[in-house]
Amino acid sequence: MKDLVSISELSKENIENIFQITKEYKERFKDGERKFSDLKGYSILLVFFENSTRTRTSFELAGKILGADTINISSSSSSVKKGENLYDTVKTLEVMNTDFIILRHYMSGAASIVGRSVRSRVINAGDGTNEHPTQALLDAFTILEKRGSLEGLNVAIIGDILHSRVARSNVKLLKKFGAKITLCGPITMIPRFASALGADYITTDADETVRDKDVVIFLRIQLERQDKPYFSTLNEYSVLYGLNDKRIGLMRKDTLIMHPGPVNRGVEIKSEFVYGGRSVILDQVENGLFVRMAVYRYLSLKDGEKKINS
Numbered sequence: 355m356k357d358l359v360s361i362s363e364l365s366k367e368n369i370e371n372i373f374q375i376t377k378e379y380k381e382r383f384k385d386g387e388r389k390f391s392d393l394k395g396y397s398i399l400l401v402f403f404e405n406s407t408r409t410r411t412s413f414e415l416a417g418k419i420l421g422a423d424t425i426n427i428s429s430s431s432s433s434v435k436k437g438e439n440l441y442d443t444v445k446t447l448e449v450m451n452t453d454f455i456i457l458r459h460y461m462s463g464a465a466s467i468v469g470r471s472v473r474s475r476v477i478n479a480g481d482g483t484n485e486h487p488t489q490a491l492l493d494a495f496t497i498l499e500k501r502g503s504l505e506g507l508n509v510a511i512i513g514d515i516l517h518s519r520v521a522r523s524n525v526k527l528l529k530k531f532g533a534k535i536t537l538c539g540p541i542t543m544i545p546r547f548a549s550a551l552g553a554d555y556i557t558t559d560a561d562e563t564v565r566d567k568d569v570v571i572f573l574r575i576q577l578e579r580q581d582k583p584y585f586s587t588l589n590e591y592s593v594l595y596g597l598n599d600k601r602i603g604l605m606r607k608d609t610l611i612m613h614p615g616p617v618n619r620g621v622e623i624k625s626e627f628v629y630g631g632r633s634v635i636l637d638q639v640e641n642g643l644f645v646r647m648a649v650y651r652y653l654s655l656k657d658g659e660k661k662i663n664s
């Protein structure tokens with residue numbers, strides 16, 4: 355296993371091992387350790403063709419904490435602007451003895467193509483509407499911290515399922531651990547192959563969906579991927595699918611409220627609930643750092659060293 359492109363590549367045991375490393379890093383960090391040498395001498399290139407705050411920053415910070423050298427490359431300031439294609443860009447970066455390429459790209463499948471083209475380890479930081487595997491890892495780690503187990507949990511994912519790489523990776527991961535998944539959104543934003551993703555229930559009724567759930571993940575409306583209107587107005591969307599006063603009243607008091615970020619306040623979640631009592635959105639962001647440290651470490655281990663629990 356050289357790359358992390360899709361949750362499909364990870365077994366339950368692989369994921370448990372990554373979580374074990376995550377837990378250890380988090381504990382050591384909380385105990386005051388701020389610098390590790392596990393990736394000393396490694397070079398990491400962060401190649402982002404789409405905007406990012408959480409993913410790019412946490413991958414960079416994680417690399418620096420582990421002792422690696424990190425360099426940022428964006429499409430707007432690189433030779434991509436002069437017309438260089440993705441293959442030539444990553445082949446050029448590879449020969450500079452790059453150990454890791456962290457790639458975010460608007461094209462579904464980009465990370466897979468790059469992974470097969472270079473010797474460097476490639477981590478998918480989000481490819482089009484396909485996958486965002488480290489987001490799913492940090493989401494599951496956050497749920498595990500709060501609930502102890504994923505087995506049998508009722509998890510709802512509400513919103514723009516059609517364009518959501520977060521939903522795809524989350525369904526794959528949570529199903530491996532025995533969670534029951536409901537996908538909910540406007541009919542125009544539910545992909546025709548939604549059942550093939552592995553969800554247990556698919557619905558357009560957000561009021562019914564939020565009842566009796568252990569976890570509700572609200573998704574960002576991805577206006578940048580919408581070539582045509584999928585709903586009438588943001589206000590209508592908010593009334594029908596957002597977390598508002600009515601819907602929070604329908605939820606259990608202990609339901610975890612999650613969102614991968616960035617949140618369109620007042621659309622997917624009413625402003626006062628974004629960091630409110632049941633929200634674990636900032637825990638998700640915090641855990642993103644430790645999960646990404648763990649993914650670097652896991653991928654840098656030799657195959658024989660990867661079975662941490664055995």
Ligand code: CP
Binds near residue numbers: 406409614
């Ligand atoms: N969740 C997530 O991918 O956020 P960013 O776009 O800020 O990285």
